[in-house]
Amino acid sequence: xxxxxxxxxxxxxxxxxxxxxxxxxxxxxxxxxxxxxxxxxxxxxxxxxxxxxxxxxxxxxxxxxxxxxxxxxxxxxxxxxxxxxxxxxxxxxxxxxxxxxxxxxxxxxxxxxxxxxxxxxxxxxxxxxxxxxxxxxxxxxxxxxxxxxxxxxxxxxxxxxxxxxxxxxxxxxxxxxxxxxxxxxxxxxxxxxxxxxxxxxxxxxxxxxxxxxxxxxxxxxxxxxxxxxxxxxxxxxxxxxxxxxxxxxxxxxxxxxxxxxxxxxxxxxxxxxxxxxxxxxxxxxxxxxxxxxxxxxxxxxxxxxxxxxxxxxxxxxxxxxxxxxxxxxxxxxxxxxxxxxxxxxxxxxxxxxxxxxxxxxxxxxxxxxxxxxxxxxxxxxxxxxxxxxxxxxxxxxxxxxxxxxxxxxxxxxxxxxxxxxxxxxxxxxxxxxxxxxxxxxxxxxxxxxxxxxxxxx
Amino acid sequence: xxxxxxxxxxxxxxxxxxxxxxxxxxxxxxxxxxxxxxxxxxxxxxxxxxxxxxxxxxxxxxxxxxxxxxxxxxxxxxxxxxxxxxxxxxxxxxxxxxxxxxxxxxxxxxxxxxxxxxxxxxxxxxxxxxxxxxxxxxxxxxxxxxxxxxxxxxxxxxxxxxxxxxxxxxxxxxx
Ligand SMILES: Cc1cc2nc3c(=O)[nH]c(=O)nc-3n(C[C@H](O)[C@H](O)[C@H](O)COP(=O)(O)O)c2cc1C
Ligand code: SF4
Ligand code: FES
Numbered sequence: 001x002x003x004x005x006x007x008x009x010x011x012x013x014x015x016x017x018x019x020x021x022x023x024x025x026x027x028x029x030x031x032x033x034x035x036x037x038x039x040x041x042x043x044x045x046x047x048x049x050x051x052x053x054x055x056x057x058x059x060x061x062x063x064x065x066x067x068x069x070x071x072x073x074x075x076x077x078x079x080x081x082x083x084x085x086x087x088x089x090x091x092x093x094x095x096x097x098x099x100x101x102x103x104x105x106x107x108x109x110x111x112x113x114x115x116x117x118x119x120x121x122x123x124x125x126x127x128x129x130x131x132x133x134x135x136x137x138x139x140x141x142x143x144x145x146x147x148x149x150x151x152x153x154x155x156x157x158x159x160x161x162x163x164x165x166x167x168x169x170x171x172x173x174x175x176x177x178x179x180x181x182x183x184x185x186x187x188x189x190x191x192x193x194x195x196x197x198x199x200x201x202x203x204x205x206x207x208x209x210x211x212x213x214x215x216x217x218x219x220x221x222x223x224x225x226x227x228x229x230x231x232x233x234x235x236x237x238x239x240x241x242x243x244x245x246x247x248x249x250x251x252x253x254x255x256x257x258x259x260x261x262x263x264x265x266x267x268x269x270x271x272x273x274x275x276x277x278x279x280x281x282x283x284x285x286x287x288x289x290x291x292x293x294x295x296x297x298x299x300x301x302x303x304x305x306x307x308x309x310x311x312x313x314x315x316x317x318x319x320x321x322x323x324x325x326x327x328x329x330x331x332x333x334x335x336x337x338x339x340x341x342x343x344x345x346x347x348x349x350x351x352x353x354x355x356x357x358x359x360x361x362x363x364x365x366x367x368x369x370x371x372x373x374x375x376x377x378x379x380x381x382x383x384x385x386x387x388x389x390x391x392x393x394x395x396x397x398x399x400x401x402x403x404x405x406x407x408x409x410x411x412x413x414x415x416x417x418x419x420x421x422x423x424x425x426x427x428x429x430x431x432x433x434x435x436x437x438x439x440x441x442x443x444x445x446x447x448x449x450x451x452x453x454x455x456x457x
Numbered sequence: 458x459x460x461x462x463x464x465x466x467x468x469x470x471x472x473x474x475x476x477x478x479x480x481x482x483x484x485x486x487x488x489x490x491x492x493x494x495x496x497x498x499x500x501x502x503x504x505x506x507x508x509x510x511x512x513x514x515x516x517x518x519x520x521x522x523x524x525x526x527x528x529x530x531x532x533x534x535x536x537x538x539x540x541x542x543x544x545x546x547x548x549x550x551x552x553x554x555x556x557x558x559x560x561x562x563x564x565x566x567x568x569x570x571x572x573x574x575x576x577x578x579x580x581x582x583x584x585x586x587x588x589x590x591x592x593x594x595x596x597x598x599x600x601x602x603x604x605x606x607x608x609x610x611x612x613x614x615x616x617x618x619x620x621x622x623x624x625x626x627x628x629x630x631x632x
Contacts, residue, residue, distance in 0.1 A: 075488070084595040085592070085593060085595060086593070087554045087555050087556055087592075087593040087597065088555075088556050088593075088597050089593075089595060089597070090595045090596050090597050090598055090599075092595070093595045093596065118488075124595070125497070125501060125536070125538050125609075126538065126591075126594055126595075126604060126609050127595070127609070128501075128606075128607075128608055128609035129608070129609060129610070129611065159486075161486040163486075163494075163497070163498065164497060164498050164501055165497065165536070166497045166500070166501075166532070166535070166536025166537070166538050166539060167536045167537035167538035167539075167591075168535065168536050168537060169592060169593075180497065181494060182491070182493060182494055183493035183494045183495065183496035183497060183522075183528075183532065184493070184532065185531055185532055185535040186535065186536070201488065201491055242597065242598060243598060244556045244559075244560075244597040244598040244600070245556055245559045245560070245597075246559055246560070250597075250598035250599070251598050252598070288554075288555060288556075288593075329556075329597070331555070331556050331559070331597070333559065334559075337559060341558075342555050342558070342559075345553075345554065345555045345558055346554075346555050349554055349555070349592055349593070352592060353592065355535075
């Protein structure tokens with residue numbers, strides 16, 4: 001069992017209150033950073049830690065911080081992305097609900113590192129209870145002198161506010177989030193300029209995920225190098241995985257990056273295997289946006305090596321036979337699930353959530369939804385699969401923000417790996433409305449590895 | 458969609474002193490001149506107070522924040538949480554996205570429809586309930602789930618029985 005860097009004290013009664021949190025060593029990183037380190041040294045530790053953004057893109061946090069422009073006399077902002085809306089992902093809600101002070105502590109240290117005097121936590125509007133929890137935690141931290149003017153007598157001032165969203169997946173995209181925080185529709189901005197140059201109110205801004213900010217706490221407490229010892233290769237540290245779907249023990253787990261997926265899925269310490277004695281059919285490993293894999297390709301890479309829960313291993317095989325870590329939203333499908341129906345459901349989601357600025361995304365998601373709907377309801381034709389792939393290709397890479405790609409990948413990968421199930425929905429249209437295709441060959445052992453295939457990205 | 462008839466039918470609103478005080482507290486969180494940032498939080502407060510965001514209420518918000526009314530309408534109509542027409546006193550918002558469907562969300566929605574006797578979006582005759590499907594609520598491990606505003610109380614691992622009980626409890630409370 002790995003060490004818990006974020007959730008070590010999650011089960012301590014009262015850990016959501018300042019006093020208990022503090023008694024367990026909470027806010028030590030604020031004391032250490034503000035009293036013994038310069039902002040540059042904090043950034044340096046985060047760089048050394050190898051921490052990669054936990055919001056989905058996996059961009060190195062320290063590097064992102066070092067890009068922040070610092071013009072004289074211009075305010076800088078840190079905005080925490082707590083919009084958590086990627087289907088399959090519920091770790092940030094968990095963290096904010098049960099150990100809110102970890103996020104507040106991380107926000108103070110990170111704001112100090114970036115030179116921000118006002119910071120915002122943008123929480124999706126539906127999480128009103130979490131907004132109340134965070135506001136209470138902020139008030140407690142402020143009363144104890146960890147926020148406000150002249151924190152711990154160091155001369156550093158910081159105000160921290162919680163901002164609710166209005167219900168829109170797209171506001172998780174960082175520039176849409178900033179638009180929303182400015183009181184506008186959540187239309188993503190064209191980049192460049194990047195937020196590091198012109199973000200909130202046109203000022204240099206860093207946007208980071210809840211978990212990324214929380215991870216700054218152990219990084220500062222233990223040092224970046226220590227943090228980097230956990231994990232594997234360029235996947236350093238621990239990661240919160242939201243595990244859901246047809247597993248025995250759904251929930252949020254903190255794992256050491258590099259844990260074998262088989263252990264994660266089947267050991268009782270984590271998912272505990274597939275619920276109701278069923279067999280695994282497919283997995284979406286990192287939230288609805290990442291490619292879906294059949295059971296066999298999920299458990300092993302195309303070269304028959306065991307897959308690991310790491311950025312590199314999950315994407316091993318590129319889009320031909322791999323997936324992505326994404327946001328860590330782990331969704332397991334048992335043998336009774338219909339891939340066509342799920343693909344239609346996800347596509348309906350993206351169509352609903354498209355902000356409508358770019359025609360390939362706005363129209364393409366609508367077309368894909370329509371075609372998938374007719375396939376699922378027994379009115380499809382065999383040419384529909386090529387049509388879907390064609391539409392997905394026309395969206396991918398041709399839009400302002402990555403929501404277009406996020407809508408295209410699940411469709412393209414479902415057809416790549418489950419084409420026979422899609423075809424069966426056409427050739428056995430009546431049967432398909434009354435029963436599912438079942439497990440078929442999706443869990444069969446992989447054929448012996450061929451001469452190394454080129455990984456395409 | 459904002460419909461003309463909603464706009465016409467909606468009664469004028471007054472914001473209480475207490476509500477205005479809350480608005481002012483929100484505006485103070487942003488730099489001078491950036492009061493538009495307060496729009497989303499203020500619309501939530503308005504909806505909590507009146508049950509929906511009517512055109513007269515949005516006009517008042519525009520006036521308060523020194524915005525054009527269209528700036529408020531375009532925001533309220535972009536985000537899914539703001540109701541642009543009246544709702545039941547309790548709006549049951551059920552997650553309808555993939556992961557919840559893997560664990561029975563569709564059946565729960567069918568059950569809610571039966572139990573309440575109204576289709577998605579309609580209000581029960583007693584004015585107490587309406588319901589709708591919403592997208593992933595970041596609680597996929599505890600599905601099926603639903604939420605009820607304005608506090609967005611959460612109900613997890615729903616079964617037909619727990620839905621029945623919830624509806625009965627709310628009926629008793631709402632009378
Ligand atoms: C459509 C879309 C939705 C996103 N949703 C979220 C989200 O809910 N939470 C999040 O942290 N990042 C989300 N992201 C990623 C953010 O744009 C951004 O990369 C992230 O907040 C950066 O933080 P990190 O570097 O700490 O991961 C989303 C991106 C896209 C394109
Ligand atoms: S890709 Fe889609 S969501 Fe992103 S900006 Fe374009 S239309 Fe909006
Ligand atoms: S899919 Fe229902 S909460 Fe995420």
